[in-house]
Amino acid sequence: MSDMRIAVIGAGVMGSGIAQTTATYGYRTHCYDLSEDQIRAARELVVNGRYGLDRAVERNKISPEWARAAQERLSFGTDLAEALDSADLVIEAIPEDLGLKTRMFRRLDEMAPPEAILTSNTSGHPICALAGATTRPEKVMGWHWSSPPPVMPLAELVVTPQTSQATVDAVVQVATACGKNPVVVKENPFVWGFVGNRLLTAMVREAQRVVDEGLASKEQVDQIVVDGYRWPVGPFAMMEGASSGWGEKRSPSTAPEGAPWKRG
Ligand SMILES: NC(=O)c1ccc[n+]([C@@H]2O[C@H](COP(=O)([O-])OP(=O)(O)OC[C@H]3O[C@@H](n4cnc5c(N)ncnc54)[C@H](O)[C@@H]3O)[C@@H](O)[C@H]2O)c1
Known part of the structure; x- marks a missing residue:
């Protein structure tokens, strides 16, 4: 199991699947959302969803012990400070709204440990705009997951001119360790989509x-x-x-x- 701690921001369809994946592959993961109702729904997806842990065990994709260990590594909550406390890697998966995401990146930058890497699962908003909302643009990049996250093998990793090689290397390492095939690409901030x-x-x-x-x-x-x-x-x-x-x-x-x- 890795020592790295992952915070997933937004526990919707993608966030819950992303958190399930990182926890399954050995990362201590905390998944944050706004309400207890959303957290309940996310837990339900992770355990009983179509791509959830129980189904994976039934289909002999993972052992019952792995599923139990994944659940032990995965926590949920509605306190952003708790989610970011000692996070090494943040994966943002809140709704596809640039204003919302930009404000969230400002908060992540203020609250996450200074060395933490901040990634976004945006489907196509410019990563450089999110990086520009922070004081650590070299530690910001896109990690565009395919749906459903526990199953699809692609990790489309999106860099800006400011993303450091150390950041890219660290995210490639995590994606690979999560069973994904990373592809590192650049973005054109004037065209929507990667x-x-x-x-x-x-x-x-x-x-x-x-x-x-x-x-x-x-x-x-x-x-x-x-x-x-x-x-x-x-x-x-x-x-x-x-x-x-x-x-x-x-x-x-x-x-x-x-x-x-x-x-x-
Ligand atoms: N659904 C897909 O197939 C897919 C694929 C790749 C990327 N994406 C991207 O992933 C992101 C999330 O998509 P989704 O389909 O999971 O959306 P979703 O609506 O299912 O989930 C978003 C979650 O974010 C939460 N949220 C809203 N505001 C928040 C805030 N300020 N702080 C914390 N949580 C907040 C919501 O309560 C919700 O649970 C979007 O950017 C989307 O474009 C989606």
Whole structure:
């Protein structure tokens, strides 16, 4: 088990899954949200959710002992100071609102230990704007998790010109230790979205245009992409599946040695 302490800010769909993941892979994790109701909902997701620990045990992905240990490493609360106390790495996962996130980064900077790294799971707001709200821009970067966090292997790590190499190295190390495959990319602060979302948006937009122009049906578009380009699913099946959670089936066979979450 690592000595590093992780604070996850926001215990919604992503935050609860992120906290579950870091706790499963050995990190003492504290997950903060605004209300007891939200904390109750997050606990329920972590234990009984579709991608939760009980389900992982049932499906023989982790042992009951691992699940119990993960729960022991994971705490929840509504006190931000408690969440940040001795945190080494902060992962922010509050709603996708730049003003809200900027204000949160200002508070994180004031309250977290000076050496703590601050990351955001924003889907596309500029990381440099969040870094600019702090006095430690070299310790700020994006960690864009894919959904659902316990399952999807990508860690899209987003750096600004000010992010230090030591910060990148530390986050790459944690992501790898959490069974993820990190990809470090830069951001264009004038365009919404990082690499993954920009590619996805372009593909989905073009697929819809092809259908709107009456050139092909949704099923035909999907078939062309799958049969012609070896994509696992087409854009329409993907959008359908994203709302019903097919990501579970697509985990790779690249988990590090000894990782509790068995792939495949
Ligand atoms: N849902 C996805 O598929 C997905 C994927 C990648 C990234 N993201 C990003 O992750 C972030 C969170 O998304 P989500 O889907 O988990 O949202 P969500 O609405 O499920 O969760 C947000 C949580 O933040 C809490 N919150 C709101 N204000 C807060 C504050 N000031 N302090 C602490 N907690 C606060 C809310 O109570 C809620 O529990 C967003 O930036 C989103 O764009 C989402």
